[in-house]
Amino acid sequence: MRRHLAGLLREMAAAVAPKRTHFVRVGRGSFSETCKIVHAAHSDGPLWPDQLVASVRDFLLEEQGQDMSIYAVDTPSPFDAAHALGVLAGTISKDEFQARKREEYLRRLHEGAASNNGRKGSKPPEKDVFGATKVVSFILPRELLGGCALISTPHANANFAPADELHHDAKPSSVDAFARRLLDGIRQGHVLCTFLKSEAFRVQAAIALSACIRRFGSLAAETPPKTWRDGESLSAAEQLERLRTIAGHYGFQSRLDYNRPGAPG
Amino acid sequence: MNLAETGRDCVTIASQAVGTESASVRRKWREEIRPYQTKPELALPSTWQPELETAIIVTVRSPSPLEVALSDVRSARSGRDAYDRFSRAVSVGEGGDPEDSWPKLMNYLGEPTAPYKHLLLSCLADHEVELITPWVVRRIADLLSSSDREVARSAALALLAGGELSSNKLREELQRLHPLRRKDLEGLVGLIDGLE
Numbered sequence: 367m368r369r370h371l372a373g374l375l376r377e378m379a380a381a382v383a384p385k386r387t388h389f390v391r392v393g394r395g396s397f398s399e400t401c402k403i404v405h406a407a408h409s410d411g412p413l414w415p416d417q418l419v420a421s422v423r424d425f426l427l428e429e430q431g432q433d434m435s436i437y438a439v440d441t442p443s444p445f446d447a448a449h450a451l452g453v454l455a456g457t458i459s460k461d462e463f464q465a466r467k468r469e470e471y472l473r474r475l476h477e478g479a480a481s482n483n484g485r486k487g488s489k490p491p492e493k494d495v496f497g498a499t500k501v502v503s504f505i506l507p508r509e510l511l512g513g514c515a516l517i518s519t520p521h522a523n524a525n526f527a528p529a530d531e532l533h534h535d536a537k538p539s540s541v542d543a544f545a546r547r548l549l550d551g552i553r554q555g556h557v558l559c560t561f562l563k564s565e566a567f568r569v570q571a572a573i574a575l576s577a578c579i580r581r582f583g584s585l586a587a588e589t590p591p592k593t594w595r596d597g598e599s600l601s602a603a604e605q606l607e608r609l610r611t612i613a614g615h616y617g618f619q620s621r622l623d624y625n626r627p628g629a630p631g
Numbered sequence: 632m633n634l635a636e637t638g639r640d641c642v643t644i645a646s647q648a649v650g651t652e653s654a655s656v657r658r659k660w661r662e663e664i665r666p667y668q669t670k671p672e673l674a675l676p677s678t679w680q681p682e683l684e685t686a687i688i689v690t691v692r693s694p695s696p697l698e699v700a701l702s703d704v705r706s707a708r709s710g711r712d713a714y715d716r717f718s719r720a721v722s723v724g725e726g727g728d729p730e731d732s733w734p735k736l737m738n739y740l741g742e743p744t745a746p747y748k749h750l751l752l753s754c755l756a757d758h759e760v761e762l763i764t765p766w767v768v769r770r771i772a773d774l775l776s777s778s779d780r781e782v783a784r785s786a787a788l789a790l791l792a793g794g795e796l797s798s799n800k801l802r803e804e805l806q807r808l809h810p811l812r813r814k815d816l817e818g819l820v821g822l823i824d825g826l827e
Contacts, residue, residue: 402785405818409815424711
């Protein structure tokens with residue numbers, strides 16, 4: 367009876383466990399070079415030139431022998447919360463999200479709200495200094511990672527604790543061979559490429575923030591919950607501040623304030 | 632400008648500017664200025680008498696971060712390393728006057744053996760560097776027909792991201808290209824444009 371019950375529990379656990387059928391990899395560094403790679407995958411080849419393979423290695427993968435951070439997702443959808451958490455984990459430590467730029471962003475937000483009082487101004491919109499990040503995400507099917515050593519490594523996730531459980535290290539036996547497989551996958555439509563310019567990136571941050579609120583509670587307090595750990599170079603508080611700002615949390619808050627009883631409008 | 636902090640390139644540039652790549656300037660650098668480079672707080676020797684060439688050196692500016700990146704990118708370990716060097720330089724230079732850097736940058740793009748030219752153009756596109764100087768736009772547009780397809784593709788992206796003047800020029804130039812090149816670049820531009 368006990369054995370039967372244990373078997374039943376195992377089956378139930380397997381049924382609700384994440385499928386881990388896909389993994390997200392975020393392009394590194396250059397949005398333009400990443401777009402060129404996707405374009406080349408559709409228009410060059412399939413005998414891939416060495417220069418293109420080198421470009422894939424430089425801007426999508428890692429050098430030979432180095433671990434590559436990827437994030438598990440259950441569905442090949444850019445609207446999957448796990449995708450958004452993976453995208454944020456892969457980008458949140460970028461220089462453009464530094465506190466100094468956040469302050470500039472908030473200053474402009476408050477100045478804009480004060481001068482326009484909610485109306486559209488005649489001044490042209492200024493460049494968004496904080497949310498101008500552009501990245502490409504790649505959703506890879508598990509089969510594509512066949513030649514890789516793949517290990518779940520929550521603590522190797524550098525700077526965004528909510529994505530710890532999704533983090534895996536992949537180490538291909540040959541980076542160049544993996545780059546060619548990746549190009550084949552893009553060409554054949556097995557790899558889903560999502561181009562995230564500033565607005566789409568903000569949406570990803572909003573999805574990630576929503577997933578965090580669902581997991582940790584309201585997150586209204588200044589300090590993050592204790593289970594949100596510090597990262598390699600970003601404290602837990604800084605991670606949460608960056609996430610809030612990218613997601614447009616402060617713009618949304620200012621509009622909520624505007625609707626308080628007694629306030630104009 | 633503190634002469635003791637002046638780089639050797641400045642001495643050479645200055646002497647070339649007046650057509651006097653003279654031994655006396657090089658000697659002054661080697662014997663009198665270079666020793667002070669590690670001790671900028673020290674004043675120059677009182678015995679030091681500036682000549683015509685060295686008086687010009689005083690007016691020469693230090694190389695910009697972009698110029699430094701252009702000169703040392705040949706030692707980059709990989710394309711990624713080269714891109715990072717360009718990117719840092721462009722980020723630092725964004726607040727400065729781009730007119731100062733354009734001649735150097737265009738010379739680099741025009742040099743047949745210069746490495747990573749496509750990455751420099753991609754970097755300009757990524758940083759959405761405004762291309763508002765007509766001769767710069769024209770020179771980058773010339774690269775659309777380059778025999779190096781990567782350079783042509785990156786040039787198209789730099790023009791597309793560079794503002795109204797350059798994106799109009801891109802569309803105009805696309806019509807003049809060989810049909811195969813035009814189809815390729817239109818595909819790439821369509822990919823980015825579709826994201827707007």
